[in-house]
Amino acid sequence: MKSVITVELPQQSYEITIAPGAVDDLGSWMNRLCLGQKVLVVSNPMIFRHYGQRLMDTLTEAGFEVNSCILPAGERYKTPMSLQKIYDAALVQRLERSSTLVALGGGVIGDMTGFAAATWLRGIAVVQVPTSLLAMVDAAIGGKTGVNHPHGKNLIGAFHQPRLVVIDPQVLKTLPAREFRAGMAEVIKYGVIWDAALFAQLESSPRLDQRRYVRESLLQEILTRSCEAKAHVVSQDEKESGLRAILNYGHTIGHAVESLTGYRGVNHGEAVGIGMVAAGAIAVEMQLWSQGDHQRQLALIQKARLPTQLPPGLDRGEIVAALQTDKKVAAGRVRFVLPTQIGTATVTDQVGSALIHKVLATLQ
Structure with a gap:
């Protein structure tokens, strides 16, 4: 192949x-x-x-x-x-x-x-x-x-x-199993923001948590569809002036978690998994997507054996403060990528600190 x-x-x-x-x-x-x-x-x-x-x-x-x-x-x-x-x-x-x-x-x-x-x-x-x-x-x-x-x-x-x-x-x-799971976070991301068929395929596939449990044909499909999604977005927006921002889904809070844990306790994919759960919950609170889709995302992240809760001892206030150093901050406002349905997402800077605190509290 x-x-x-x-x-x-x-x-x-x-x-x-x-x-x-x-x-x-x-x-x-x-x-x-x-x-x-x-x-x-x-x-x-x-x-x-x-x-x-x-x-x-x-x-x-x-x-x-x-x-x-x-x-x-x-x-x-x-x-x-x-x-x-x-x-x-x-x-x-x-x-x-x-x-x-x-x-x-x-x-x-x-x-x-x-x-x-x-x-x-x-x-x-x-x-x-x-x-x-x-x-x-x-x-x-x-x-x-x-x-x-x-x-x-x-x-x-x-x-x-x-x-x-x-x-x-x-x-x-x-590749160690934990690192394979970390990569699955990015694959799930493409399913949520871009490719509903890929998301459904992952839902119906057997275990996704270790390389040896993924069929060769499915792995080729995962790699091809994910790379096609990334290539399509980058071809339209090379330097993140518009569409490419959706590729940051799950990364806003995810990067804060990575930074605050010293890049040791939580790897990138695990942080993105947590970030996707948080972003999905924010989208539900803002009535941008359904509780049903949020539960489908949560179930798929758990199927890949990725964390869905914040690491113990991580302070919510520190996470909110760390968001201000994110590269995507514009005019002091944090931009979030939020899903609107499986396969589609939007970018907004209208997420208030109180809502972020509320959602993070549910992940502790």
Whole structure:
């Protein structure tokens, strides 16, 4: 099975290729793009141990001069300090404007590598090879790059589109179950805001909480439909001036939860799951969508074994205060993405603090 999806952009479109064994074809695909000879692969120790040499071999066989930069694993290392390590490696390897950074890893590696590529020599090419479900369906696509600030997630960043995204479903075999569940949060998100048929398919499918319980055909379908949704939205709105804002569904409160827990106790997908439950409850309170749809969403999130309650000890007031540092704040107002029915969402800045407090109280 192979799927090829094009992200259509005015300046430079690119392809997302989804195919088993795709890692082994990366060198030939990069050659077709006429990229420069020097390549720096950025990864973390665990991912590189599984797939690094294999990826570097295919690039070497294709004629590239390849080196690597290994960063610590984890969201708490998504910092300017880690970014400096990429710059140092780029300097040692004398990367040029024709050179390429290859991100081999999950969303953290992809975001940092993309930002390094956006800023090294004022911008060089980046190729995304995501190894987590979350990165495959979301982080690797669309050109959002960046690092975290101690007071907020992804506050330091830039838009920098990849030249190519290569997705190999087989690498998910080594993905821990918890990380697979984290990725399912983003898949469910697409079902709620964009693709009602995908949502219904997830509802009728067997267990979604671990890779080994998902059929190969269903996994290919999940990857393809999710990537199609992201590509369609990004093609219409590259830099989040309109439609693309709906992709932040569940992320407003989710990012606050991540930040306040120090990027340790709750991972990104888990935080998004909590954020979707909160956003759904807010939408019900504002009479934007039905209690029935809210319960369907809650049941699907629980089916994927994602949390639906706030972590113990997290203060509601701190969450509301943290929302003011969110990137989506405009004129002091927090913008929320709220569902109106399964498959459709809207963006509003009319959610008051009292309502947020009320909903958060139900999640404690």
